[in-house]
Amino acid sequence: MGKPRSTLAGAAIKRWRSEGRVAAWLHIPILQSHFIAPAASLGFCFHHAESHSSTLTLWLGEGPSRLPGYATHQVGVAGAVFDDSTRKVLVVQDRNKLKNMWKFPGGLSEPGEDIGDTAVREVFEETGVKSEFRSLLSIRQQHRNPEAFGKSDMYLICRLQPRSFTINFCQQECLKCEWMDLEKLAKTENTTPITSRVARLLLYGHREGFDKIDLSMEELPAVYTGLFYKLYHRGLPESYRTTMGVD
Amino acid sequence: MGKPRSTLAGAAIKRWRSEGRVAAWLHIPILQSHFIAPAASLGFCFHHAESHSSTLTLWLGEGPSRLPGYATHQVGVAGAVFDDSTRKVLVVQDRNKLKNMWKFPGGLSEPGEDIGDTAVREVFEETGVKSEFRSLLSIRQQHRNPEAFGKSDMYLICRLQPRSFTINFCQQECLKCEWMDLEKLAKTENTTPITSRVARLLLYGHREGFDKIDLSMEELPAVYTGLFYKLYHRGLPESYRTTMGVD
Numbered sequence: 001m002g003k004p005r006s007t008l009a010g011a012a013i014k015r016w017r018s019e020g021r022v023a024a025w026l027h028i029p030i031l032q033s034h035f036i037a038p039a040a041s042l043g044f045c046f047h048h049a050e051s052h053s054s055t056l057t058l059w060l061g062e063g064p065s066r067l068p069g070y071a072t073h074q075v076g077v078a079g080a081v082f083d084d085s086t087r088k089v090l091v092v093q094d095r096n097k098l099k100n101m102w103k104f105p106g107g108l109s110e111p112g113e114d115i116g117d118t119a120v121r122e123v124f125e126e127t128g129v130k131s132e133f134r135s136l137l138s139i140r141q142q143h144r145n146p147e148a149f150g151k152s153d154m155y156l157i158c159r160l161q162p163r164s165f166t167i168n169f170c171q172q173e174c175l176k177c178e179w180m181d182l183e184k185l186a187k188t189e190n191t192t193p194i195t196s197r198v199a200r201l202l203l204y205g206h207r208e209g210f211d212k213i214d215l216s217m218e219e220l221p222a223v224y225t226g227l228f229y230k231l232y233h234r235g236l237p238e239s240y241r242t243t244m245g246v247d
Numbered sequence: 248m249g250k251p252r253s254t255l256a257g258a259a260i261k262r263w264r265s266e267g268r269v270a271a272w273l274h275i276p277i278l279q280s281h282f283i284a285p286a287a288s289l290g291f292c293f294h295h296a297e298s299h300s301s302t303l304t305l306w307l308g309e310g311p312s313r314l315p316g317y318a319t320h321q322v323g324v325a326g327a328v329f330d331d332s333t334r335k336v337l338v339v340q341d342r343n344k345l346k347n348m349w350k351f352p353g354g355l356s357e358p359g360e361d362i363g364d365t366a367v368r369e370v371f372e373e374t375g376v377k378s379e380f381r382s383l384l385s386i387r388q389q390h391r392n393p394e395a396f397g398k399s400d401m402y403l404i405c406r407l408q409p410r411s412f413t414i415n416f417c418q419q420e421c422l423k424c425e426w427m428d429l430e431k432l433a434k435t436e437n438t439t440p441i442t443s444r445v446a447r448l449l450l451y452g453h454r455e456g457f458d459k460i461d462l463s464m465e466e467l468p469a470v471y472t473g474l475f476y477k478l479y480h481r482g483l484p485e486s487y488r489t490t491m492g493v494d
Binding site: 030031032033034036037040041045046047048049050051052053054055068069070071072073074075108109110111112114115136137138139140141142143144145146147148149150151152154156192193194197198200201203204212213214215220221222223224227229230231232233234236237240241 | 277278279280281283284287288292293294295296297298299300301302315316317318319320321322355356357358359361362383384385386387388389390391392393394395396397398399401403439440441444445447448450451459460462467468469470471474476477478479480481483484487488
């Protein structure tokens with residue numbers, strides 16, 4: 001971008017401001033990235049970039065930028081596959097960790113993937129065990145996780161029902177994998193604080209009823225036409241689920 | 248980058264591959280963005296970019312890339328501020344919406360902000376009411392939200408305890424704001440499906456005890472030295488919270 005062009009761009013920014021516009025956006029394909037540095041000289045900075053394009057913004061309004069930020073969290077999901085009849089739960093030990101601690105299999109969500117689907121997929125990929133989503137049990141929020149590229153981390157643990165029992169675990173990811181007695185897992189020191197806590201939660205549910213610990217899931221219509229979202233909360237008695245019932 | 252340089256870069260990539268490296272990363276300051284297009288010609292693409300720098304990756308291993316992705320979710324939080332003594336809950340109507348429906352005040356998390364802190368901050372910014380975090384009530388996951396720049400959306404609703412009652416609402420964001428009887432909110436059609444559902448959940452909690460609907464929060468030590476995370480799950484009886492108790 002030569003001097004005449006950047007002068008033109010400067011004039012455009014002045015005009016936008018006088019017209020009351022509060023922000024300018026630039027979408028630049030990766031092969032045209034030579035436009036980025038001159039735009040930065042005019043005050044633009046990255047809003048985000050992915051794959052083969054980048055998006056830059058310039059705040060034109062008064063005061064600090066009020067533009068919405070970009071995604072702030074990675075989402076991981078683990079599956080606690082519990083077999084009520086044998087009281088055993090599926091656990092793994094990661095390969096490549098300093099301490100070999102028992103944990104529930106799990107991993108990062110793919111873009112656009114539902115929580116329960118991530119749990120079922122990750123459990124199958126790591127252990128070879130097939131399962132079905134039952135409920136959400138626990139949510140963890142963590143900041144400054146060094147594996148999240150400066151972003152925050154949301155980690156959810158689901159209760160899953162086993163549909164197969166033969167273990168065929170991923171040798172690249174796991175050192176060990178087994179069906180462990182739930183009480184043994186709840187008592188062992190050889191585990192992470194979160195696994196220990198959820199093991200006790202499961203034990204409580206196993207003894208007193210899973211309705212004590214479960215967040216049930218339901219699909220509801222979004223305000224955007226044709227879209228649906230998944231909502232997780234404590235189970236509600238039938239009488240509270242209808243408008244009539246709340247009287 | 249002239250021809251000799253890109254030949255050099257090509258030779259470097261060849262050497263990294265022969266050394267068994269599986270990925271190359273490039274961190275490029277925004278004012279040096281003229282390096283991006285030539286890197287893209289060599290196969291690099293954006294991993295992410297923010298503010299004044301971009302990060303590019305090139306997968307050198309076999310098969311499709313196994314590199315971790317970048318943050319996939321934006322996180323929003325709403326606060327259901329409920330005054331047990333008057334049975335009233337704080338609701339707003341957004342300005343600039345086609346339909347004016349009652350909803351709980353809330354908004355997007357700032358980078359690094361805890362769920363409960365977002366709820367308390369957003370409630371105060373929108374309504375002028377001060378409050379304290381009590382529990383997490385509900386989690387929504389939504390994909391293809393057109394306001395999320397192609398990313399997914401996680402939306403959490405917290406139960407908050409009011410610490411002040413005078414409404415002084417933000418005229419830029421809200422059209423109306425009031426303390427509404429909880430039963431009235433649970434019955435009205437002039438609300439969103441998620442607000443209606445959570446209003447019934449609150450009504451159930453108000454009548455039968457909030458322990459029926461709450462996910463309690465606790466801080467636990469992370470595996471990363473000096474860091475802590477927040478964990479949300481159903482309350483556990485004291486006997487299940489200690490190793491001894493689970494016998």
